[in-house]
Amino acid sequence: MARYKLVSLLAALRLVWMIAFAFSLAGVPPAQAAEGAPGAEPIGLRYALVWRLKGDVVASSGGRERALREGDLVFVGERLRAGPTGEAVLKTDDAGMIAVRPRTEFVAERFSARGERGDGFVMRLFVGSLRIISGWVGSFGRDSHQVVTPTATIGIRGTDHEPFVLDADVDSADGVYRQGTYDKVNRGGTTLESAGKSVDIDPGKVGFVRASGKQQRTRALMTLLLPVILDRVPGFYVPGAFDAELDAYSPDADAAGQKQLAQKKRGAEVTPHVPPPTADECQPQTVARKWLAQLDTAIVRRDPAAVVALFATDASVRASVRNPEGGRTTLDLSRQEMADSTVAAVSGLTDYRQKRLSLKAGFDPSVPAGSCGEIWVKSTVVEQGKQSGKPYRFESTESYRLQLRDGAWVAVRAETTQR
Secondary structure, three states: OHHHHHHHHHHHHHHHHHHHHHHHHHOOOHHHHHHHOOOOOOOOOEEEEEEEEEOOEEEEEOOEEEEOOOOOEEEOOOEEEEOOOOEEEEEEOOOOEEEEOOOOEEEEEEEEOOOOOOOEEEEEEEEEEEEEEOOHHHHHOOOOEEEEOOOOEEEEOOOEEEEEEEOOOEEEOOEEEOOEEEEEEEEOOEEEEEOOEEEEEOOOOEEEEEOOOHHHOOHHHHHHHOOEEOOOOOOOOOOOOOHHHHHHHHHHHHHHHHHHHHHHHOOOOOOOOOOOOOHHHOOHHHHHHHHHHHHHHHHHOOOHHHHHHOEEEEEEEEEEEEOOOOOEEEEEEOHHHHHHHHHHHHOOEEEEEEEEEEEEEEEOOOOOOOOOOEEEEEEEEEEEEEEOOEEEEEEEEEEEEEEEEOOEEEEEEEEEEEO
16 A cells, blocks of 8 residues: 555656646746647757857757757757857857857767767868867867868867858958868867868967869869968957857866866766856846756756756755645655656656746845855746646646856755645
């Protein structure tokens, strides 16, 4: 009987926890929740989250397209495309950064960051420019971290660099620049390879490989396709909207990456390194919305590791559920039990709709003003849908305590109560 009651309680908890605590908190509009959340399948392994965003940047795969928001996760196999004024900075899971410039398209084809020699990161850049501050995967050698373009392959040697695929000749005040692959190194070094030849690019230098054309099919003109070092930086290299923050992060990036790698090898919990919050980010409502958006994305993608990463190791999690007799059952969970129950419940959810009645957040009065170290969040939500084919509708209240630890906001306490 005790075992039966426990199983029944866990089943009820999975429903209430997943709906009342996960999906609704991110503020997903009803149409988006119904179309994207229930039937969404993971495109691939996650490799980064959106840390900064400006303008339109979309991710697409399998005929589906989604507009990115700050806090969203991005996945291997998704093709990212920035609009004419769109820019983003992705924080990779190995403590690296990828700045996406306007009119850029690329895809992460492979990402593995287990702390092993087989780890690697391969991106394919179709057009446009990226600024890449490599994480600790890049420290395993130039073959472990590569950027592939239509005309070249760029091997990364622990660096801050900017690959650029120019798809048309450009006239500028400092010359005419031909279409092809360029790579500008800010720190560290890269290797630019094409047609079986390669050149090493040092800081302050730019490598170039010309795009092939109809007039270049003869063996005599193969030299035009070999990589070279330019005598000056092309004028089309201009700073992005978030380069000031990246400039501040870059000098310490290698140390941050190695620290995270050492933690991973020791089997310790790894908290991705994030630069300290700016004054604009120390706004409780902004912090709450971003944190909840990350949680929602992790649930939609069925990524329990991403869910767990949002909670501190010492987090307390509690759910209060109405039982058939009219009373209440309260369960306390570890963060891993919470993640497992949440992910298990997603598979049976359909026709989901939700409306947020309230969302409040503020600084903990016990924390000194201006410290931006801890906030509280409270929310009331009305939801309806089908769980394993059975319709439901209810209202719930949630509360959270978020703390800033090692540059990342994590929950140290979470409660959800079915009303």
